[in-house]
Amino acid sequence: MIFRNPAGAPELACDACGCRWFDRLDDKAECYECGEPVSEKMVEEYKAALAVFYKEKGIEP
Numbered sequence: 275m276i277f278r279n280p281a282g283a284p285e286l287a288c289d290a291c292g293c294r295w296f297d298r299l300d301d302k303a304e305c306y307e308c309g310e311p312v313s314e315k316m317v318e319e320y321k322a323a324l325a326v327f328y329k330e331k332g333i334e335p
């Protein structure tokens with residue numbers, strides 16, 4: 275699932291336990307709370323949400 279932090283930026287969180295996974299995205303990652311792997315689909319969703327956020331803010335990534 276994707277949360278938005280108070281600044282409006284998206285944050286990727288674990289589908290299984292709801293914790294926020296990590297500060298950075300590597301090729302392979304898993305939840306440090308429950309070990310649930312991060313799927314490519316989740317990473318894609320996160321990147322898409324981030325792109326929307328940048329566009330809203332007028333930020334060039």
Ligand SMILES: [Zn+2]
Pocket residue numbers: 288289290291292293305306307308309310
């Ligand atoms: Zn988890």
